[in-house]
Amino acid sequence: MSGSFRFTAPTPPKHATGRSAEVYRQLADDFGTDRAATFTVLSASPELLASAWALVRESLLAGPGTRTGREVAALGVSLANRCRFCIDAHTMFLHATGDADLGETIAAGGVPGDPEYARLLAWAKASRAPAAAGRTELPFPADQSPGYVGTALAFHFINRIASALLTESVLPCDLQRLRAVRSAAGRSFRRAVRAELAPGESLVLLPEGERAVPQWAGDSPVGPAYAALRSVALMGAAFLDEDEQARAREMLSAWDGAHPPAYWPELPGRDRPALRLVLLAAIAPYRIEQEDVDAWRTPQHTDHCLVHLVAYGACLAVERAEAALTATTARMHTVRPTAAQEAQ
Structure with a gap:
């Protein structure tokens, strides 16, 4: 996936060293490609790159629950956030799981029959x-919260990074908009998507430090990630x-979670560029323009600075989603029975 980058010039995977090189190695093995733009765009900060990859790997790829179910969660979050890049990407991944019609139905705004x-x-x-x-x-089930809640929170972060710092094109010339191309791309990822991954292997890539692990993650590797x-991100x-x-x-x-109207008087002007960028990243990252970045950026502000500023805004939104989702997780340890359970 060679999406076009906005505002930054990321380091290509083949030139990466140290922690970043190890992330790209895992991406190639476990994700199916080391050129996923949603991660490469974070390469200016190896710590952000490694942490974002670890959360996606341990929740979406290796977490409890089914890969199809976790892809549905990723796609649902991406639809809510209007992240066209991630909608197209995870529709292709549902082709890879063998659930093409499910992915196409959801991406088109429909409701699954299941x-x-x-x-x-x-x-x-x-x-x-x-x-x-x-x-x-x-x-x-509550014991699958690390997989599903982790995936939802991962994509509240990734959606905002993608919408802020990437164009909408997953493939050149928007070829991913053609079902035949989505199907072909899905086949290319089929082996990686259907592989059984051992949980926890990304944790060795995380920056050192003592951190409070969230209760909803239990003892899953999703928690440290x-x-x-x-x-x-909060840095x-x-x-x-x-x-x-x-x-x-x-x-x-x-x-309240709504997408802001075209006229948004509460948004600070470009005379407060850092605050403006943070709020845009949190609420409407797809509305960040070159003028917003130029108003903030000085010769001292590198790509590392910009990705951290955007990541901070994204993380503020993720924290709100976490508070709401985990309140539900804590309250509801019993869930609607499955059809098989009702039949017993």
């Missing part, structure tokens, strides 16, 4: 709006002063 997938999709889409997420029944990504707060940090959290606290 009621379990329909509930999972609704849960994932509701996760953008905390009030709705808090009312949505868990569509999976999520804690590492949150810790590294971007250093680009805002204390008043701006407080204002960002205040606006996120009041946000």
